[in-house]
Amino acid sequence: MTLAIETTALTRYYDDLCAVDHLSLSVNNEIFALLGPNGSGKTTTVLMLTTLLHPTTGTATVCGHNITTEAGQVRNCISYVPQDMAVDIRLTGRENVHLFAKLYGVKNPKDRTDEVLAVMELTDRADDLIKTYSGGMRRRLELAQALVHEPEVLFLDEPTLGLDVAARKKIWEHIRGLRQKGMTIFVTTHYMDEADQFCDRVGIISNGKIAALGSPEELKARLMKDVITVRIEGQYPDHPVDAVSYVGQSGDEVTFTAENGSEALPHLAKTLESRGVRVHAIDLHEPTLDDVFLQAVGPQEEPHGFSDAKFRIMLRRRK
Amino acid sequence: MSGIVTYIERDFLKWSRGRVAVISALIMPAAWLIFVGLALPVRFTGNYLDFITPGILVMTMLTAGLSGGTLLMFDKILGFLNKFLALPTPREDILIGKILFITGRGLIQTSIILVIAVLIGATLLSPLQYGLIYIVLFLFGVLIAAFSTTIALYLDDHDSYSAFNTMISMPLFFTSSALMPYDVMPPWLATIARLNPLSYAIDAVRDVGSGGLPLGSVSLLTIMALLVLVCSITVFRKVTI
Numbered sequence: 001m002t003l004a005i006e007t008t009a010l011t012r013y014y015d016d017l018c019a020v021d022h023l024s025l026s027v028n029n030e031i032f033a034l035l036g037p038n039g040s041g042k043t044t045t046v047l048m049l050t051t052l053l054h055p056t057t058g059t060a061t062v063c064g065h066n067i068t069t070e071a072g073q074v075r076n077c078i079s080y081v082p083q084d085m086a087v088d089i090r091l092t093g094r095e096n097v098h099l100f101a102k103l104y105g106v107k108n109p110k111d112r113t114d115e116v117l118a119v120m121e122l123t124d125r126a127d128d129l130i131k132t133y134s135g136g137m138r139r140r141l142e143l144a145q146a147l148v149h150e151p152e153v154l155f156l157d158e159p160t161l162g163l164d165v166a167a168r169k170k171i172w173e174h175i176r177g178l179r180q181k182g183m184t185i186f187v188t189t190h191y192m193d194e195a196d197q198f199c200d201r202v203g204i205i206s207n208g209k210i211a212a213l214g215s216p217e218e219l220k221a222r223l224m225k226d227v228i229t230v231r232i233e234g235q236y237p238d239h240p241v242d243a244v245s246y247v248g249q250s251g252d253e254v255t256f257t258a259e260n261g262s263e264a265l266p267h268l269a270k271t272l273e274s275r276g277v278r279v280h281a282i283d284l285h286e287p288t289l290d291d292v293f294l295q296a297v298g299p300q301e302e303p304h305g306f307s308d309a310k311f312r313i314m315l316r317r318r319k
Numbered sequence: 320m321s322g323i324v325t326y327i328e329r330d331f332l333k334w335s336r337g338r339v340a341v342i343s344a345l346i347m348p349a350a351w352l353i354f355v356g357l358a359l360p361v362r363f364t365g366n367y368l369d370f371i372t373p374g375i376l377v378m379t380m381l382t383a384g385l386s387g388g389t390l391l392m393f394d395k396i397l398g399f400l401n402k403f404l405a406l407p408t409p410r411e412d413i414l415i416g417k418i419l420f421i422t423g424r425g426l427i428q429t430s431i432i433l434v435i436a437v438l439i440g441a442t443l444l445s446p447l448q449y450g451l452i453y454i455v456l457f458l459f460g461v462l463i464a465a466f467s468t469t470i471a472l473y474l475d476d477h478d479s480y481s482a483f484n485t486m487i488s489m490p491l492f493f494t495s496s497a498l499m500p501y502d503v504m505p506p507w508l509a510t511i512a513r514l515n516p517l518s519y520a521i522d523a524v525r526d527v528g529s530g531g532l533p534l535g536s537v538s539l540l541t542i543m544a545l546l547v548l549v550c551s552i553t554v555f556r557k558v559t560i
């Protein structure tokens with residue numbers, strides 16, 4: 001059986017900026033999330049897999065077709081929803097979807113349009129102009145456009161960016177529904193909680209490299225049982241404390257893991273106090289992907305500072 | 320092929336929903352026709368309206384073509400282009416559809432200008448002559464639309480493009496044979512006017528109006544349109560990887 005997506009040392013440079021660095025991944029029939037902060041190479045990866053950008057080196061196949069040499073076949077079996085929310089606001093919902101049905105060369109464009117509009121729960125607003133749609137509805141309309149030709153692999157770049165909680169939940173419910181129908185979904189996001197809740201497998205990407213890969217449960221289990229977050233003043237001195245292990249510091253929050261959190265808690269508090277660390281608050285919780293992320297890539301602040309020139313290069317290339 | 324038609328359909332639908340754009344595009348050429356065509360006291364020709372109408376028709380195509388250059392650029396900036404490029408439809412359909420839409424939109428505008436010209440006193444021609452005029456205007460439209468789309472894709476931002484547009488549209492018009500025949504121009508202007516591609520189209524339309532068959536200009540326009548089209552496709556392929 002051919003894998004839905006397979007990348008081999010996929011690499012992309014923008015001038016001397018390395019956006020994606022020898023990325024090797026395989027995605028089977030599942031919801032796969034590429035998880036990472038802004039500028040970590042998520043969108044660049046999606047652009048390469050959707051044949052919109054050539055890799056500098058390395059290669060990838062989508063549905064068994066090579067993304068550079070068989071780009072046409074790749075485009076035949078995928079759909080791509082970019083993060084820009086590009087729908088024609090002067091057209092109605094139905095017209096927007098019908099346009100894509102015809103461009104995909106679907107057999108009965110009219111019926112198929114009605115079908116996907118119904119799936120995305122847009123039937124009663126189908127003949128209104130997009131101008132009057134909310135952000136969540138526009139996103140669902142884009143999903144409808146992507147679904148008219150029943151793709152094997154669906155690429156979604158930040159599908160819930162800028163949406164409210166209810167709209168996000170709805171989008172994810174739809175994505176789960178598509179998965180049940182057998183579609184492979186490749187999604188990028190920087191919302192850890194969404195990836196945790198809705199995805200089968202996640203890859204955490206940082207500076208163009210995969211830092212951790214596995215199902216959310218696996219990744220969380222790799223950390224120990226419980227996570228202790230301590231809010232302190234200043235920098236943590238990083239002396240080992242019995243029964244807990246240090247994960248990392250992000251702002252004034254220091255994260256530890258422990259086999260048995262509730263037993264380790266008083267001990268940790270006492271040790272920190274005795275070392276002269278001012279503790280403001282201590283919180284004990286089950287591990288989340290945020291903790292996994294912290295362990296895998298370190299604090300989320302931009303470590304190299306902000307390079308204006310590099311940022312411009314990236315913006316220019318992305319258009 | 321069906322991709323081209325669909326892309327054209329999308330643009331026409333969008334255009335028809337913006338009434339201001341449709342009407343405002345007609346104001347300038349109509350004003351030229353009425354205020355210059357009817358009011359200018361010229362002595363070098365009998366019916367000045369008949370003389371200036373071909374110039375105004377070609378100017379309408381020029382303005383329509385140049386302003387159309389931004390369409391593909393905005394599709395690119397707003398993310399539509401990436402969506403279209405990821406479709407199984409041949410990618411060149413996007414470009415060809417755009418060029419044909421810009422040309423078609425220009426032809427609709429020139430038709431309205433043509434009607435106004437006849438209403439205010441231009442000589443009525445035979446259907447065959449009008450057919451020939453449309454062929455000339457179509458070729459000229461493709462030439463300008465392909466040119467402006469290429470420049471816009473190349474410049475890649477709206478401000479530079481509108482500066483470029485302002486910079487070339489008026490000089491192109493004034494250095495053409497739109498307003499006066501070559502023999503009343505100062506010699507330096509006549510030299511420039513004979514090289515100006517606008518003049519080829521204007522002279523061809525004028526030739527048709529006086530009963531001629533401008534095979535030379537038509538074939539020249541065809542060759543130029545094809546050349547620019549090839550350049551356009553090359554640039555398009557380059558910017559879309």
